[in-house]
Amino acid sequence: MRISGLADTSGVSVATIKYYLREGLLHPGVATSATQATYDDSHVRRLRLIRALTGPVGLSVQQARAILTLVDDPGDDLYATLGRAVGALPPATSPTPAGDPDPYPRARAALEALGQVFDPRFPAVAQLETALAAAEDAGLPISPERLLAYGRSLRELAAYDLQRMPAEPRAAVEYTVLGTALYEPVILALRRLAHQDVAARLDLGG
């Protein structure tokens, strides 16, 4: 299949495919001459994944590349790979000023209350701190009680996810990294719908 066939099959324009090739999101085809190369099913699948990440998931091309690189070349430490994947995903957080003895006070308190590991090197810690600070700044601080309630429910979900993690390492990385990126929008949508459903049953304002 040549580039125009790939474009037809995938629904992505030739120009955009060239752009993804240039940006390193898509692996090159097999060159058959100076001005020809053939593409196969792996390119079609990869394009689908790229479009899923840059479209519905809302990643930038750079973020998508970071995620794809992790899936292609995971380290042998799944735990560390998950950390890197989380760091590559939005929301981006500003680097901590060095020398701050307690850069994430809100996140630390929350995790201690939940009895969870607090490791300041994990990117999600900074993300949690930023999110809690934003809620405070906006005048809707999150109470410790609410954090506990959220944390407990989400821990159930996490346990469910990890129980179903594939045993084979490569599949496990894909499951973990892509699952983080792809399942989060599902979770947000389900939460919004749960709000709607509960509100409807309470017969609010209707």
Add this chain to the structure above:
Amino acid sequence: MRISGLADTSGVSVATIKYYLREGLLHPGVATSATQATYDDSHVRRLRLIRALTGPVGLSVQQARAILTLVDDPGDDLYATLGRAVGALPPATSPTPAGDPDPYPRARAALEALGQVFDPRFPAVAQLETALAAAEDAGLPISPERLLAYGRSLRELAAYDLQRMPAEPRAAVEYTVLGTALYEPVILALRRLAHQDVAARLDLGG
């Protein structure tokens, strides 16, 4: 307080404040002459809210304006206002082609399985459909069983949230609309941290 004082207090530059005024995110100050106006605490608070929405929450200026408009001018129907807020938040979904008898098959099946209301006019339905389709396209479809598990946990969270909704309508709108925007990042960060914690206890790859 004049505009430079507002800039100093809020940490937002004069040029950016002028930009927000032009874009209608920030209400004008009280003009005291042709070239002077005074700003007060309400402007400082509003700027904090704008920065929280456009920064950590990651909304565009247009999306932030849509949310702020809803908070300023909610309808008297809280349920409908929540719907509008969800529609103003990312992820954006493409409009449904008219005449499609079943535009959201995945979302409909999921909500039926959960025993929740299915109302195709609610924007989160389209968001759920898009997210489920993206996961499928990327090769990691979400099983019905997983959807049930997610949906049940998130319904607990939603019930918790609505139990704590303020009784006063104006406060309820603010709580609902801003809560959707501000608490979602917290939930995602907590989920990521829960994954990390569960993974650590399973002693994966470490």
Add this chain to the structure above:
DNA sequence: TAATATTGGAGAGTCACACTATCCAAGCAT
């Protein structure tokens, strides 16, 4: 075989976005 179309590759152009900078005449402060 000749005419036409397509390809890979590279560079430039486009469009939207979120600011940021520059101007200006009209105050205000000293």
Add this chain to the structure above:
DNA sequence: ATGCTTGGATAGTGTGACTCTCCAATATTA
């Protein structure tokens, strides 16, 4: 009175994600 600040408008900047245009080298088709 004289230099600084203001509101308001217009223009400019930098980034990101494409999209367009070229080109010579093939492929395809008549």
